[in-house]
Amino acid sequence: xxxxxxQPSVYPVTLTLxxxxxxxxxxxGRLAAQLAALGVPKxxxxxxxxxxxxxxxxxxxxxxxxxxxxxxxGYRIDRDWIEVAVTDQGGIVFNPEYFEQLAxxxxxxxxxxxxxxxxxxxxxxxxxxxxxxxxxxxxRKRLFESENETAVTPAAAATE
Amino acid sequence: MEQVTRAILDLWQALAAEPDMGRLLxxxxxxAEVATGAAFGExxxxxxxxxxxxxxxxxxxxxxxxENLRDRLGRRIIGVVTNAQATLQVExxxxxxxxxxxxxxHRGETITSSLPLPxxxxxxxxxxxxxxxxPGGFSADDREFMETFLGQVTxxxxxxxxxxxxxxxxxxxxxxxxxxxxxxLVCDRHGKPLLANRAFRAMxxxxxxxxxxxxxxxxxxxxxxxxxxxxxxxLLKPHARxxxxxxxxxxxxxxxxxxxxxxxxxxxxxxxLDQRFLQLISVLIRRLDQLLTALARRRATARRRxxxxxxxxxxxxVHLTExxxxxxxxxxxxxxxxxxxxxxxPRLDRRLTAAGHRLHWxxxxxxxxxxxxxxxxxxxxxxxxxxxxxAARLIPGTSIDxxxxxxxxxxxxSLVTPRSAWKRPPDPAALDWQACxxxxxxxxxxxxxxxxxxxxxxxxxxxxxxxxxxxxxxLTFQLTLPHGGF
Numbered sequence: 350x351x352x353x354x355x356q357p358s359v360y361p362v363t364l365t366l367x368x369x370x371x372x373x374x375x376x377x378g379r380l381a382a383q384l385a386a387l388g389v390p391k392x393x394x395x396x397x398x399x400x401x402x403x404x405x406x407x408x409x410x411x412x413x414x415x416x417x418x419x420x421x422x423g424y425r426i427d428r429d430w431i432e433v434a435v436t437d438q439g440g441i442v443f444n445p446e447y448f449e450q451l452a453x454x455x456x457x458x459x460x461x462x463x464x465x466x467x468x469x470x471x472x473x474x475x476x477x478x479x480x481x482x483x484x485x486x487x488x489r490k491r492l493f494e495s496e497n498e499t500a501v502t503p504a505a506a507a508t509e
Numbered sequence: 510m511e512q513v514t515r516a517i518l519d520l521w522q523a524l525a526a527e528p529d530m531g532r533l534l535x536x537x538x539x540x541a542e543v544a545t546g547a548a549f550g551e552x553x554x555x556x557x558x559x560x561x562x563x564x565x566x567x568x569x570x571x572x573x574x575x576e577n578l579r580d581r582l583g584r585r586i587i588g589v590v591t592n593a594q595a596t597l598q599v600e601x602x603x604x605x606x607x608x609x610x611x612x613x614x615h616r617g618e619t620i621t622s623s624l625p626l627p628x629x630x631x632x633x634x635x636x637x638x639x640x641x642x643x644p645g646g647f648s649a650d651d652r653e654f655m656e657t658f659l660g661q662v663t664x665x666x667x668x669x670x671x672x673x674x675x676x677x678x679x680x681x682x683x684x685x686x687x688x689x690x691x692x693x694l695v696c697d698r699h700g701k702p703l704l705a706n707r708a709f710r711a712m713x714x715x716x717x718x719x720x721x722x723x724x725x726x727x728x729x730x731x732x733x734x735x736x737x738x739x740x741x742x743x744l745l746k747p748h749a750r751x752x753x754x755x756x757x758x759x760x761x762x763x764x765x766x767x768x769x770x771x772x773x774x775x776x777x778x779x780x781x782l783d784q785r786f787l788q789l790i791s792v793l794i795r796r797l798d799q800l801l802t803a804l805a806r807r808r809a810t811a812r813r814r815x816x817x818x819x820x821x822x823x824x825x826x827v828h829l830t831e832x833x834x835x836x837x838x839x840x841x842x843x844x845x846x847x848x849x850x851x852x853x854x855p856r857l858d859r860r861l862t863a864a865g866h867r868l869h870w871x872x873x874x875x876x877x878x879x880x881x882x883x884x885x886x887x888x889x890x891x892x893x894x895x896x897x898x899x900a901a902r903l904i905p906g907t908s909i910d911x912x913x914x915x916x917x918x919x920x921x922x923s924l925v926t927p928r929s930a931w932k933r934p935p936d937p938a939a940l941d942w943q944a945c946x947x948x949x950x951x952x953x954x955x956x957x958x959x960x961x962x963x964x965x966x967x968x969x970x971x972x973x974x975x976x977x978x979x980x981x982x983x984l985t986f987q988l989t990l991p992h993g994g995f
Contacts (some may be wrong), residue, residue: 350710352702357727432725444780445745468746473720476743477729485729489721 352394352405358432358487360423366405368413368420368437373405376422387426389492396470397431397488403463405485406433410439412484432489440481533669537662541875543641545624545651548642552628607946622646630666647707692752692773698766700731712775713849718747730754731769742773786833789946790826797822821958828959832942832966832983839970846913846920847873853889856894867904868896876915881993883971891967891975894960895924895986904930919973920990928984935984937977964988 366372377398384394391447402424419440425432445464468474473489536549624647625639638659640647686693692709696702703721705713713723722744730740736758744750752773759767795818806813854870861868901911907930912923927933938944942962949957965975973990 350705350714352705355721355727358698359728360723403767411889430722432867434725434728435519435565436729441752442741444751444784445743446749446751452532464745472749473722473725473748474745475722475726475740476745478741478743479729479733480741484559484788487725489725503642 358425358434360425360432360434361422362425365425366414366420366422368405368409368418370409371433373409374401376405377401380424383426384431384492387492390494393490393492393494397433400467400471400488400490401433401435403467404433404488407463407486408435408437408439408484411441412439413444415441426492429492431492432487434485434487436483438483439477440483442478442480442484445476525696535661538638539612540636541626541638541655541658541772545640546643547624547640549640550640552636552638562813565895572960578620589745594725600793623921625739626652626659628659629663629873630670632936635666663794692771694771694773696727696769696771698768700727700769702727702767702939708775709773712750712752712773713744715748720747720749730756730771731962733758736760744831749777750775750992751777785827785950788950789829792950793826825957825959828963829942832959832962840883841884841888843880844883844885845880846877846887849883849885849888849892850877850913852885854894856893860893861909864900864903866900866907866909868909868911871912873909874915875990877913879993881990884967885992887970891964891988892922894964895988898958898960899924899926899986900986902932903933904932915992920988920992922988924986924988927985928979932982935961935977940975940977942966 364376366376381394381398384397385391402440405459412418415419420438421436422436423434423436443467444464467486467488471488471490473487475487477483477485477487531753534552538552541547566813619644621839624637624643626640628635628638638655640655640968643651658824674704686704687707689706690708692712693704693706694702694709695704714720730742733740733756738756740754740756742752742754743959753776754774755772757770757772758958759770761767800815800819800822804812804819816958848868850873858868899907903909903926907926910925913922914923914927938948939958939961940960945957945959945962961975961977968975968990969990971990973988976987977988978985
């Protein structure tokens with residue numbers, strides 16, 4: 350196996366947000382515009398933005414107990430893939446599978462279905478918990494269904 | 510002597526393992542011949558007294574060893590191979606002359622002069638390089654030159670030996686690295702993956718599921734400001750794995766980061782088990798909360814029914830706690846089967862009469878008075894729970910037959926009822942508490958009781974058993990206990 354090809358991810362776009370829901374809209378809008386400019390189908394943009402919404406909401410509600418805690422969002426678009434990483438400073442360890450399955454049987458409360466949505470809509474989903482320090486959620490999604498749907502080059506997008 | 514011989518042989522074998530070593534030794538002899546003008550030279554394997562060794566090898570492996578040495582290093586290794594003895598022996602020919610062995614190289618030439626030079630490796634005698642027949646004889650300068658030369662040869666051999674040993678250690682470590690059940694990944698100081706073992710590859714690269722989990726999770730794993738740390742990684746999709754990660758950053762003598770090593774343990778199964786119980790407890794506690802809220806609002810007549818349901822949930826939680834904790838602690842005290850049944854009889858009769866049933870008690874066999882060791886309270890609890898199960902689920906007016914028998918070295922206590930008397934015939938799967946939980950979580954509105962599973966655990970803790978069976982119209986619950994020493 351060639352391990353060389355698995356270099357640690359680097360995110361060209363990194364945003365630091367305050368730990369409240371106010372900034373979620375702005376990030377989502379920015380990402381949606383960028384994906385639209387690349388010709389990504391609308392339903393895929395919606396899925397990615399919904400996953401981002403859910404992840405950021407979780408980061409604000411569960412990972413940002415103190416007002417000075419911030420949330421970091423990084424993403425990169427690599428050919429026909431997008432990888433998004435959301436890091437909060439809560440560092441609360443939980444088992445996503447537990448909440449995901451609980452969401453399918455629970456009959457109370459409004460929340461608790463975000464992880465289920467993220468898993469269903471994204472192609473790859475990962476969590477890294479550093480207890481007491483940080484929680485990072487990473488999701489990846491293929492931007493185009495088939496080879497017929499091709500990405501618009503940044504130059505072409507700029508001329509549109 | 511055999512030990513020393515074996516050690517020297519091992520040394521030679523290590524030399525033979527290195528393909529270049531034979532060439533090196535041959536080159537040494539040739540160079541010595543040329544430098545001193547000797548007619549010929551040879552390297553003789555010696556013991557620590559510099560006596561030439563002759564070996565008698567008995568085992569095929571030992572024969573092969575010497576042949577291998579000769580093949581790899583050349584025929585200049587001296588030895589006598591016989592198959593006469595059962596064990597390895599060393600013979601010293603016993604006429605070393607001036608302390609040095611004679612040549613075994615029979616070329617039909619007369620020996621006119623010789624220059625024996627000891628070879629040491631790592632402080633141990635390795636052999637003797639002997640040069641023969643220099644015209645005019647060997648001088649003191651020849652000896653001085655050859656001693657310097659052999660000093661360099663020794664250094665070279667030692668270096669080669671070290672390389673061979675390091676290669677062997679590396680192979681061994683690689684084997685250990687691959688065999689370890691935890692996933693191991695070594696990265697350079699920039700986080701670039703260098704080496705991963707089999708377990709790691711299995712965790713991150715499941716067949717048929719191409720993914721980018723490794724680059725995605727590496728940055729937060731390696732961003733730890735400390736040199737050691739613990740983290741948890743959930744590869745939710747597509748892997749469905751939960752990993753516990755420990756992290757070590759190694760530094761050189763100057764404190765500069767050298768490498769980062771990740772060790773990952775797959776804890777998916779244990780997490781899933783915990784998760785299942787947490788789900789169950791969440792649902793039960795939620796039900797408790799709902800019932801308590803309802804209880805506060807209801808009139809006295811409705812409260813009794815709600816209280817029963819509350820007790821049922823609490824009882825299940827108690828059973829779950831004990832079942833999850835593993836086998837019960839059994840405090841064994843002297844007890845007879847008769848004492849056990851007599852103790853619990855009035856309470857069972859009351860319970861069944863209140864529910865409108867009849868329980869027929871049998872005459873007990875004489876052996877029921879024999880003393881055994883058992884946890885009487887736990888056995889009473891088991892029987893009460895079983896009777897309670899019958900009382901709640903049988904159509905009122907049912908007749909229950911209790912039989913007590915000693916057969917095949919086991920006490921058999923059976924409760925027999927007509928199958929048609931059950932409102933809903935019991936499912937034998939209900940004896941398995943894991944199956945109960947699965948069924949409940951799949952259909953949360955169903956009835957849930959861990960009572961039967963709890964009885965089974967009590968009986969198994971006494972090295973007995975608990976079973977439910979149907980034969981025609983008869984449905985039997987049977988408790989078994991070993992006769993004599995349970």
